[in-house]
Amino acid sequence: MKIVVCVKYVPDATGDRGFNDDGTTDRESVDSLLSELDEYAIEQALKIVESGVEAEITYLTVGPDDAKDALRKALAMGGDNAIHVNDDDIAGTDALGTSLILAKAIERAGFDLVICGMASTDASMGVVPAMLAERLGVPQVTYLDEVTVEGTTVKGGGTVKGRREGDVATELIEAALPAVVSVTDRTGEARYPSFKGIMAAKKKNVEALDLDDLGIESDQVGLSAAWSIVDTATKRPPRAKGEVVEDEGEGGVQLAGFLAAKKFI
Amino acid sequence: MAEILVLVDHADGAVRKPTLELLTLARRLGEPSAVFLGKGAEGATETLGKYGAQKVYVVDAPEVDDYLVAPAVDALTQIAGSSEPGAILVASSAEGREIAARVAVRLESGLITDAVDIEAGADGPVTEQSVFAATYQVKAHVTKGTPIITVKPNAATPEESPATPAVEAVTVDFTALATGTRVVSRAPREKSDRPELTEADIVVSGGRGVNGAENFHVIESVADALGAAVGASRAAVDAGWYPHSHQVGQTGTQVSPQLYIAVGISGAIQHRAGMQTSKTIVAINKDEDAPIFDLVDYGVVGDLFKVMPQLEAEINKRK
Numbered sequence: 001m002k003i004v005v006c007v008k009y010v011p012d013a014t015g016d017r018g019f020n021d022d023g024t025t026d027r028e029s030v031d032s033l034l035s036e037l038d039e040y041a042i043e044q045a046l047k048i049v050e051s052g053v054e055a056e057i058t059y060l061t062v063g064p065d066d067a068k069d070a071l072r073k074a075l076a077m078g079g080d081n082a083i084h085v086n087d088d089d090i091a092g093t094d095a096l097g098t099s100l101i102l103a104k105a106i107e108r109a110g111f112d113l114v115i116c117g118m119a120s121t122d123a124s125m126g127v128v129p130a131m132l133a134e135r136l137g138v139p140q141v142t143y144l145d146e147v148t149v150e151g152t153t154v155k156g157g158g159t160v161k162g163r164r165e166g167d168v169a170t171e172l173i174e175a176a177l178p179a180v181v182s183v184t185d186r187t188g189e190a191r192y193p194s195f196k197g198i199m200a201a202k203k204k205n206v207e208a209l210d211l212d213d214l215g216i217e218s219d220q221v222g223l224s225a226a227w228s229i230v231d232t233a234t235k236r237p238p239r240a241k242g243e244v245v246e247d248e249g250e251g252g253v254q255l256a257g258f259l260a261a262k263k264f265i
Numbered sequence: 266m267a268e269i270l271v272l273v274d275h276a277d278g279a280v281r282k283p284t285l286e287l288l289t290l291a292r293r294l295g296e297p298s299a300v301f302l303g304k305g306a307e308g309a310t311e312t313l314g315k316y317g318a319q320k321v322y323v324v325d326a327p328e329v330d331d332y333l334v335a336p337a338v339d340a341l342t343q344i345a346g347s348s349e350p351g352a353i354l355v356a357s358s359a360e361g362r363e364i365a366a367r368v369a370v371r372l373e374s375g376l377i378t379d380a381v382d383i384e385a386g387a388d389g390p391v392t393e394q395s396v397f398a399a400t401y402q403v404k405a406h407v408t409k410g411t412p413i414i415t416v417k418p419n420a421a422t423p424e425e426s427p428a429t430p431a432v433e434a435v436t437v438d439f440t441a442l443a444t445g446t447r448v449v450s451r452a453p454r455e456k457s458d459r460p461e462l463t464e465a466d467i468v469v470s471g472g473r474g475v476n477g478a479e480n481f482h483v484i485e486s487v488a489d490a491l492g493a494a495v496g497a498s499r500a501a502v503d504a505g506w507y508p509h510s511h512q513v514g515q516t517g518t519q520v521s522p523q524l525y526i527a528v529g530i531s532g533a534i535q536h537r538a539g540m541q542t543s544k545t546i547v548a549i550n551k552d553e554d555a556p557i558f559d560l561v562d563y564g565v566v567g568d569l570f571k572v573m574p575q576l577e578a579e580i581n582k583r584k
């Protein structure tokens with residue numbers, strides 16, 4: 001079967017992130033990397049194959065030239081090949097547009113299972129997997145802490161099962177393939193690329209696609225096609241640092257004094 | 266006035282507080298109509314009316330109980346199709362965001378997630394969001410279709426505005442997709458007497474410094490003295506000291522209480538993403554250089570095992 005893992009190249013969360021004048025994310029002044037939350041998706045794809053499911057793993061990213069780095073890192077962890085959708089008209093695309101591009105690329109590649117991280121570490125909306133399921137017309141099995149695939153054959157078919165920490169209950173959920181899955185950071189540590197993996201990744205095929213290849217008009221995506229706009233983005237003044245006292249035996253009492261003054265007690 | 270659809274978040278008919286906040290915000294935009302999916306609408310109608318719902322659409326079908334997300338999408342799109350609402354408001358839980366996202370695709374409408382405030386504007390609702398670990402405040406509005414907005418807990422204080430809602434039972438024509446993802450089993454989380462993390466006015470959280478599940482009572486006792494919810498850092502959760510449902514941060518729950526007390530937590534960016542919008546922040550940490558101290562309104566540099574018991578005793582004394 002065919003597994004497509006969607007990965008995103010994001011500004012480093014430990015950097016000083018911000019906005020451009022047009023309200024889009026500033027991707028220049030902070031180093032970017034493969035979203036850490038997508039590493040869990042890659043790990044689960046590799047685990048599924050290691051569990052004996054015969055599958056080809058393709059990574060898919062939508063992003064600028066540098067986003068290739070994210071694909072190289074993924075390929076160094078394992079998997080077979082990658083697709084990089086890159087087009088000048090994509091800049092500023094929102095989640096709705098991104099899900100359209102991803103869905104078209106996934107349909108073009110063919111798929112039995114799509115695996116995503118639970119959210120990106122930059123926008124962290126966590127909505128793209130659900131949007132993908134909607135666009136592809138397949139079940140969504142999302143926010144999984146645990147995932148297994150059963151009963152697949154060379155002709156396809158099979159079931160994906162998982163455990164989801166729902167809003168008020170822990171749920172066991174399942175769906176017939178093809179399906180879209182997203183996994184949390186509780187699925188288990190992602191592996192580090194080995195030296196051998198890094199060397200092997202250099203020989204793996206990365207297919208470059210643009211919007212034309214996907215049959216998407218340039219006015220369907222990009223900042224001007226976004227269905228919502230940022231009116232203003234203001235940096236919050238850094239919190240004024242309050243008093244910090246050293247505990248010399250009275251720390252608890254002093255803190256209670258502060259809480260009482262603020263009417264919390 | 267336009268109808269504003271509010272998707273009701275409930276547990277077997279018990280309406281959860283975020284829904285009351287949504288109804289309160291919806292009144293700024295138009296006439297709130299509640300959309301109730303599942304069983305227990307009879308019990309919920311009064312509460313929904315008390316907070317201003319003019320209408321309650323009820324969808325009581327097995328699909329909404331036994332399948333994930335997609336049935337709610339079918340129900341909301343069908344109701345939106347006939348009522349042509351001015352906006353659709355959904356609580357920002359994982360499931361709420363997913364429902365909203367799919368409705369946005371289906372209605373070809375703009376989506377804004379995790380709003381912390383909403384005002385009426387000339388071109389429809391104007392939302393406020395807090396992004397990049399709460400370092401930026403963003404104002405935005407939807408430019409296409411029906412604005413679909415997910416709203417974080419504590420975005421507004423629920424205000425009563427009594428109404429007697431008209432109740433309308435809706436029969437939804439479910440799509441084939443609705444029954445795609447089956448919920449095989451549901452194990453409700455253990456009910457605790459403490460307030461829910463997202464709804465609490467005060468949250469007391471413990472981190473790696475707590476150093477063991479057996480020590481978490483130090484956090485719990487202060488929480489109970491203050492009537493607070495208990496939170497935990499990912500380090501404490503990963504170590505198995507406290508359940509994941511209590512994790513505060515990027516991949517846990519995002520909270521915005523009046524008071525947040527971080528105990529034995531260093532203040533990593535992913536933890537801050539979940540608590541930085543708290544009104545007042547307090548930390549106890551033995552390392553004076555811990556980044557959490559950059560955020561605090563008050564901090565104590567010291568051993569939590571000395572400071573916390575003393576704090577608890579002093580709170581109880583002053584009460």
Ligand SMILES: Cc1cc2nc3c(=O)[nH]c(=O)nc-3n(C[C@H](O)[C@H](O)[C@H](O)COP(=O)(O)OP(=O)(O)OC[C@H]3O[C@@H](n4cnc5c(N)ncnc54)[C@H](O)[C@@H]3O)c2cc1C
Pocket residue numbers: 036037121185471472473474475497498499500501512513514515516517518528529530531532533534535536539549550551552555567568569570
């Ligand atoms: C993709 C991703 C997502 C993440 N999501 C989250 C998330 O949702 N939530 C989250 O919390 N983290 C998250 N993290 C992890 C985060 O980066 C930190 O590792 C984590 O928050 C650290 O937890 P901590 O502060 O408890 O532990 P530490 O960083 O180890 O800090 C422990 C602190 O306790 C203090 N201490 C120790 N003993 C005592 C004592 N006796 N008295 C007083 N102080 C003491 C120490 O000085 C130290 O500052 C995420 C990371 C990644 C990469």
